[in-house]
Amino acid sequence: MTLTWATDSQRNPTHPRNTAFTHSAPQWGAMIRFEHVTKRYPDGTTAVDDLSFEVAEGELVTLVGPSGCGKTTTMKMVNRLIEPSDGRISVDGRDIAAVDPVELRRGIGYVIQQVGLFPHKTVLENTATVPHLLGWSRARARARAAELLDLVGLDPAVHGPRYPEQLSGGQRQRVGVARALAADPPVLLMDEPFGAVDPVVRDHLQSAFLRLQSQVRKTVLFVTHDIEEAVRLGDRIAVYGQGRIEQFDAPAAVLGAPATPYVADFVGADRGLKRLSVTPIEEGDLEQPPVVRLDDPLPRELGARWAVVLDAAGELHGWLSAEQARGTGTVGERARRMDAWLPLGASLKQAFSTMLQHDAGWIAVIDPEGTGRFLGVLTPARLHEALRRSIDADAHDIARADVALESIETTTPG
Numbered sequence: 107m108t109l110t111w112a113t114d115s116q117r118n119p120t121h122p123r124n125t126a127f128t129h130s131a132p133q134w135g136a137m138i139r140f141e142h143v144t145k146r147y148p149d150g151t152t153a154v155d156d157l158s159f160e161v162a163e164g165e166l167v168t169l170v171g172p173s174g175c176g177k178t179t180t181m182k183m184v185n186r187l188i189e190p191s192d193g194r195i196s197v198d199g200r201d202i203a204a205v206d207p208v209e210l211r212r213g214i215g216y217v218i219q220q221v222g223l224f225p226h227k228t229v230l231e232n233t234a235t236v237p238h239l240l241g242w243s244r245a246r247a248r249a250r251a252a253e254l255l256d257l258v259g260l261d262p263a264v265h266g267p268r269y270p271e272q273l274s275g276g277q278r279q280r281v282g283v284a285r286a287l288a289a290d291p292p293v294l295l296m297d298e299p300f301g302a303v304d305p306v307v308r309d310h311l312q313s314a315f316l317r318l319q320s321q322v323r324k325t326v327l328f329v330t331h332d333i334e335e336a337v338r339l340g341d342r343i344a345v346y347g348q349g350r351i352e353q354f355d356a357p358a359a360v361l362g363a364p365a366t367p368y369v370a371d372f373v374g375a376d377r378g379l380k381r382l383s384v385t386p387i388e389e390g391d392l393e394q395p396p397v398v399r400l401d402d403p404l405p406r407e408l409g410a411r412w413a414v415v416l417d418a419a420g421e422l423h424g425w426l427s428a429e430q431a432r433g434t435g436t437v438g439e440r441a442r443r444m445d446a447w448l449p450l451g452a453s454l455k456q457a458f459s460t461m462l463q464h465d466a467g468w469i470a471v472i473d474p475e476g477t478g479r480f481l482g483v484l485t486p487a488r489l490h491e492a493l494r495r496s497i498d499a500d501a502h503d504i505a506r507a508d509v510a511l512e513s514i515e516t517t518t519p520g
């Protein structure tokens with residue numbers, strides 16, 4: 107499949123997604139900028155109060171907070187479904203007050219909880235809606251729609267001809283995402299898009315969306331009231347109090363150093379556990395067990411309780427215990443399949459959950475680039491060390507920031 111979306115931010119080492127535990131503002135260009143934005147509704151409610159923040163190009167920012175704190179109002183001001191009472195919002199450098207709302211919305215995909223698919227149109231037709239409106243030829247719009255369905259994990263041949271009511275809730279949300287992306291908008295607004303599905307489906311949708319975002323690198327504002335979702339998806343998180351942002355920071359920083367007692371309370375006492383979601387498995391976390399090949403003769407002595415079994419191409423096949431190694435024949439005749447594996451860069455939470463799911467004492471870690479190359483194994487002890495590393499690194503960063511601040515204060519004349 108060939109996609110024409112911009113992916114420059116993917117290669118940019120200063121991009122927020124590529125710099126772990128970013129505390130500072132992004133160095134990449136701002137795509138969405140709020141400057142002193144206030145929204146007062148006619149009945150006197152101040153939904154958003156003097157809000158200023160920036161979202162970098164290709165960055166995914168989650169807006170999280172309790173019901174009624176102003177998240178949806180913030181989001182709807184970006185595509186001018188709601189007009190601010192005060193302040194200025196710009197998208198890609200243009201003050202949106204001066205942009206025709208219809209033109210503005212062409213560059214902004216919008217995904218909401220109740221997907222709002224047209225019931226009398228097929229999934230493929232639904233997905234092709236915006237390209238049609240933009241005047242694309244029928245063939246081009248349908249080809250694009252098929253490509254998008256594939257990208258969100260639906261088979262265009264199977265699901266494309268169906269009607270929305272013939273899909274599950276999770277599948278409908280995927281169509282909603284595909285439809286929002288169909289005209290290739292640089293900006294995506296997502297308002298609790300996965301709020302109406304059960305936790306298991308939600309988990310799948312989040313994983314699928316993260317994979318998708320790593321390919322398409324849209325600038326995303328994502329509203330949720332679920333701190334776990336905010337932490338898992340966001341490059342940075344805006345934690346809302348009443349109409350104001352209490353903290354705007356990388357997930358690890360929000361978990362590691364809540365800026366106010368309100369944020370600490372919102373994040374919850376189990377924030378150490380939530381940290382598992384934002385700490386990736388790194389190569390240095392892996393152990394190197396003995397390795398044998400599928401067509402090797404059984405080695406008799408492994409020198410360990412088990413060994414990893416690779417196929418001729420070096421891809422993970424399974425494992426072999428010390429007892430199984432003692433017979434005669436080839437490794438392939440005795441090896442067991444290994445289902446507990448993850449790509450490098452998956453979160454420690456995924457690692458922990460995979461261990462539990464497969465009742466495995468360790469998990470294999472493979473190359474994330476799709477080659478399937480075996481890199482090493484993660485054990486519970488190493489998982490614990492990785493978690494400690496993450497906490498220590500954060501404490502160190504925060505201490506460093508304090509030192510930097512002190513030295514500015516002490517060296518500033520006057």
Ligand SMILES: Nc1ncnc2c1ncn2[C@@H]1O[C@H](COP(=O)(O)OP(=O)(O)OP(=O)(O)O)[C@@H](O)[C@H]1O
Nearest residue numbers: 147149151153172173174175176177178179180331
């Ligand atoms: N049209 C309106 N008129 C008056 N007040 C409104 C209007 N729309 C929203 N509000 C109020 O503005 C505040 C912020 O609402 P908003 O929908 O932005 O919150 P939210 O954080 O998205 O909440 P939720 O998570 O429940 O969707 C709330 O107090 C809400 O009652």
